[in-house]
Amino acid sequence: MRIGVNKTIISPEFSVELSGNISTDRKSTGIHDNLFLSVMVIENNEKMVALVCADIIGFDLVMVKEFKRSIQSRFGFREEEIFFNASHTHSGPQTLTCMLSLVGKPDASYLAFLRNKLFTAFENALNDLEKAELYSTLTKANIGISRRLISKGKASFAPNENYPIDDNVTVLKFCTQKKIKAILFNYACHPSVVNTKYVSADFPGAAKKTVENHFGHDLVAFFMQGCCGDVRPRTMENASFRPGTWNDVNNFGSLLGQIVIDACESGMHKVEDINILTAISCIYLPLEEIPAREYYEAAIQQSSPGKKEWAEKMLKNYNNLVNSRSFIIHRISLAKNLMFFGMSGEVCSEYAFYIRQSYAGGFIVTAAYTNGTEGYIPTSKMLIEGGYEPDESYVYFSFPSRYDSSIEKILKKEIKDILTL
Secondary structure, eight states, X not given: OEEEEEEEEOOOSSOOBBOSSOOSOOBOOEESSOOEEEEEEEEETXXXXXXXXXXXXXXXXXXXHHHHHHHHHHHOOOGGGEEEEEOOOTTSBOOOTTSOGGGOOOOHHHHHHHHHHHHXXXXXXXXXXXXXXXXXXXXXXXXXXXXXXXXXXXXXXXXXXXXXXXXXXXXXXXXXXXXXXXXXXXXXXXXXXXXXXXXXXXXXXXXXXHHHHXXXXXXXXXXXXXXXXXXXXXXXXXXXXXXXXXXXXXXXXXXXXXXXXXXXXXXXXXXXXXXXXXXXXXEEEEBOOOOOHHHHHHHXXXXXXXXXXXXXXHHHTGGGOOSEEEEEEEEEEEETTEEEEEESSEEOHHXXXXXXXHTTTSEEEEESSBSOXXXXXXXXXXXXXXXXXXXXXXXXXXXXXXXXXXXXXHHXXXXXXXXXX
């Protein structure tokens, strides 16, 4: 096996609207810490795949299609051989074109800048290929907590220690004869500690910095976001969430980084018999029935600015509204028992549990925000309980209605099919 890596700064060079939080004014005023885009190319027996990890809110589905077409034209990679994952930082430029303006408007100049950075990083990673060995391990972290407190069968946005979340930290170490070349780690928690006007990679950026500082700056640390749709950091006070601080960012990042360092310096499993296999699938998840025009007309009269903007957008496009959304599932296997399993959208924890149960005995990196970020993906139970993920978030993603309760069954069947290919 050979790998090549490259990382490049993608912090905006001019003021942009920041994403991830509802605000009428989140124009950036400075850079607290840099955003990075990192590319890893893995080659074995003339087969190649690429992992792209970026400190952005998400890769837009349309953007990913264009990026993949261009990468195929320039470098020869097919669609299923390129795996895009966003950290989902809430302190970066808006890169999603489907969102309401209240959560930030994309800047065309920044998107062009990001595109150019991607292609340069890709070329540099291809020129960096060298022989490497791969090691894996699994550990835990206690940074995230469920943000769904259930009372009398209904959900509210508050800490819940008893609601199951994915606390796994999966760690991969890529070593040449002379050094550790790259470390990739995967954890599920919203990078939403702070809400300021400063650009930041949030705690995943601090974690990567901790790892790189420990092992040396030649090493490239990759963070891959997990299924964190219902998980946020433990910034809590008196059984409620409190505003996070830069100290929280550093503390959570240092903690996660040290967990990764400890894992890399303890006994890791060497991955043998490298054999690259890929599979990708696009399915359509149904929404509930599209409301009549009168529903949106009534919503315009509500006091919520978000609801008003959403209703106006729905009425403007009423004749073209569709009651389904595309969803991408992507598998890249590096060995018989080692797999990356990516899904587009803000996937909730339960799906990570299901993937691991369905892949018993294998080492799996479960990643949401992969190849697209098309709304929250709740479970059937969540759709009954309500709360932000099923009942409120779809407005900000410009869906005409929320997901139908059948999506869990549809999605789990497709997950199982992809796992068994």
